[in-house]
Amino acid sequence: MKTKSCVNNTKSIKSKRTKLVLGLLSAFFLLGLFISPAAAKTDWKISPSNPSVGDTLKVKGTASPEEKxxxxxxFVKDLPVTGGRYQYSLEKIKIPRGKDNLFTVTGEGVxxxxxxxxxxxxxxxSSDxxxxxxxxxxGHVPPLKYKIIISGDALSTPGKHSSVKLKVTASQTLKTNQKGKFNFNYPTSGLPAGKYTVKIGNSEKTIELKP
Known part of the structure; x- marks a missing residue:
């Protein structure tokens, strides 16, 4: 009887130890999740600080290492409508370098x-x-300078002054180095003067391009 009791006690102790070890491992795992470093916030600066048309915008910043x-x-333009139509021209606009570049035009009220x-x-x-x-x-546009004409039929708005809102976006994919640093240049020759939104990762800033 004593032998059976000892065996049972030994099994009970082993079971408790196993549960204790598993509990400690789970606790350490959860603790590791809580204290693991979060993804670095994207931080960057642009120069020159007061750019004019023709300047090259130079962006340098940091994020997480080897992050895409x-x-x-x-930029956004409000275009007047004449005879039910709208048109806008861009002379010698430069598409940014990169195999993952993308050029997008969106028209509202069209x-x-x-x-x-x-x-x-x-x-x-064309797009309806x-x-x-x-x-x-x-996408995948060769990084050259292009002449672009944007046009179409405006949406009919009876009783209202008709206008079209145009948004033009050029984007590319960046990858930070092992220290989390990145940089890229964007030429502004051929771009119209006005306000521009520059967005990199989760950070967004507005700049004004002077004539």
């Missing part, structure tokens, strides 16, 4: 959106609007 970030430069791009020949793209908004995007 989307860098966007965009029936349709047409995009004509010229380098050696004209390439025409849904709910008054139309978007055209083109």
């Amino acid at each position: 970030l989307i860098a966007e430069v965009s 029936e349709n959106l047409n995009l004509s791009v010229k380098k050696l020949i004209w390439i025409d793209l 609007a849904s709910g008054g908004t139309a978007t055209i995007s083109q």
Whole structure:
């Protein structure tokens, strides 16, 4: 009887030890989750601080090591409508370098959106609007200078002054180095003067490009 009792006690002690070890491992695992470092916040600066058309915007910043970030430069224009149509031209606009670059045009208050791009020949793209908004995007664009004409039919708004809001965005993918640092340049020759939104990762800033 004593032998059976000893065996049972031994099994009970081993069971308690096993549960204790598992409990400690779980606690350490959860503690590790709580104290593990969070992803670094994207922090960057742009120069020159008061840019003019023709300047090259130079951006330097930090984020998490070897992190992929989307860098966007965009501007918005309110276009007048004449005879039910709108049109806007961009001369020698530079598409940013990078195999993951993307050029996007969005029109609000439109029936349709047409995009004509010229380098050696004209390439025409078009999109019908849904709910008054139309978007055209083109990725993997060679990093050259292009002439771009944006046009289309405006949405009819009886009793109101008709206008179209146009948003143009150029983006590319960046990757930080092993220390979490990154940099990129964006030429502004060919861009219109005005306010621009620069967004990198989770950080967004507004700059004004002077004439």
